[in-house]
Amino acid sequence: MATKKLGFVIRTLPYKIEGSRLAMTHAISSQTVEIYLADGDLVEPVVCFIGDGVLNCLKSQQAMKNYGLTSLEQHIKNSLLLDLNVLICKEDVDKFGIKEEALIMDAEDIGGETKAKIVPYSEIQKAMESVDHLLFC
Amino acid sequence: MGKLTIGSFSSLVGSLSLDFAIKLSEAAIQKGHKVDLWVSGNATMLSKKGQKAFKDYSALAKKVQELVASGNLQVTACEACAEARGYHKEDTMEGVKRFSMDWYLASTFTADRVLHIGGD
Amino acid sequence: MKLGVFLSDYRTGAEVFDRLTADKLGIILVGNGIYNATIKENGKPSSVLDKKASYYVLSEDLESRGFSAANVDSRVKVVTYGDVVDLIFNDYEKTIWI
Numbered sequence: 452m453a454t455k456k457l458g459f460v461i462r463t464l465p466y467k468i469e470g471s472r473l474a475m476t477h478a479i480s481s482q483t484v485e486i487y488l489a490d491g492d493l494v495e496p497v498v499c500f501i502g503d504g505v506l507n508c509l510k511s512q513q514a515m516k517n518y519g520l521t522s523l524e525q526h527i528k529n530s531l532l533l534d535l536n537v538l539i540c541k542e543d544v545d546k547f548g549i550k551e552e553a554l555i556m557d558a559e560d561i562g563g564e565t566k567a568k569i570v571p572y573s574e575i576q577k578a579m580e581s582v583d584h585l586l587f588c
Numbered sequence: 589m590g591k592l593t594i595g596s597f598s599s600l601v602g603s604l605s606l607d608f609a610i611k612l613s614e615a616a617i618q619k620g621h622k623v624d625l626w627v628s629g630n631a632t633m634l635s636k637k638g639q640k641a642f643k644d645y646s647a648l649a650k651k652v653q654e655l656v657a658s659g660n661l662q663v664t665a666c667e668a669c670a671e672a673r674g675y676h677k678e679d680t681m682e683g684v685k686r687f688s689m690d691w692y693l694a695s696t697f698t699a700d701r702v703l704h705i706g707g708d
Numbered sequence: 709m710k711l712g713v714f715l716s717d718y719r720t721g722a723e724v725f726d727r728l729t730a731d732k733l734g735i736i737l738v739g740n741g742i743y744n745a746t747i748k749e750n751g752k753p754s755s756v757l758d759k760k761a762s763y764y765v766l767s768e769d770l771e772s773r774g775f776s777a778a779n780v781d782s783r784v785k786v787v788t789y790g791d792v793v794d795l796i797f798n799d800y801e802k803t804i805w806i
């Protein structure tokens with residue numbers, strides 16, 4: 452039985468390119484990866500938002516209304532509903548002058564219990580060092 | 589020798605990032621390694637059959653098929669991303685597989701090295 | 709950690725690139741990232757080259773853009789795709805693409 456950890460480090464803005472969206476959907480697919488693996492083997496993702504990537508975490512995204520498209524907000528909430536570890540870089544949030552209440556921190560409205568965490572970059576660095584593979588998106 | 593898993597979201601023709609992925613795959617295979625190439629998002633274009641080679645554009649289909657035929661490159665396209673773009677199973681290049689996103693994560697489980705080339 | 713960074717752009721990614729640290733850091737300039745190895749602006753080489761790291765530039769991408777090894781900053785080693793494979797498997801346990 453083994454667990455491999457993947458670090459999805461999201462640094463790009465949403466919607467113009469699909470890097471952040473695909474990072475989220477791939478991370479969420481960890482829920483079903485076991486069908487390909489031996490019994491007890493797992494892939495555990497951690498999702499880190501850094502740089503411009505923290506802007507994926509803003510609330511009130513209206514992508515569905517305007518483009519008929521699932522928003523990054525919904526993907527992030529789904530990941531929290533599935534208890535994924537979501538880290539948001541504090542320095543980048545502060546740089547943009549964003550307050551915590553403007554960010555997607557939980558998925559309580561859809562029954563989720565796990566919260567996102569705003570952490571110093573040093574914690575994200577530790578997460579990067581702790582995983583088996585890094586996927587910068 | 590080892591296994592390299594490469595994941596790419598980059599478009600075919602216009603970006604050259606997929607060209608990089610294929611050339612790196614070839615170099616890795618020449619050194620005795622095996623390669624899994626996962627194409628998702630716009631990179632699923634690579635999986636489509638019927639690509640024509642023109643000198644003004646990247647032409648990767650022939651090289652992909654050669655490397656797949658060697659048994660050392662596995663190319664897998666994200667089924668949902670392909671279908672969203674109108675590429676159905678019958679449109680898929682011979683030798684290229686289609687699976688859901690969890691396939692990529694499973695590939696990284698057994699990979700010695702992973703290089704993820706994000707979307708552009 | 710031993711981290712290999714594929715830098716594929718000339719202008720973008722700085723805010724992420726600047727913060728990258730590792731016990732052993734390798735910067736592999738590919739695609740438009742090769743301009744960091746060859747171009748000076750206002751007489752100054754790219755600040756990308758100022759990190760404490762080992763630097764490499766992909767010869768195929770260098771030549772595709774009209775440069776040769778003679779144009780490359782002395783801090784940067786010119787490598788082929790084959791060399792890059794060796795760097796990935798032998799030198800850097802994790803690799804990222806910016």
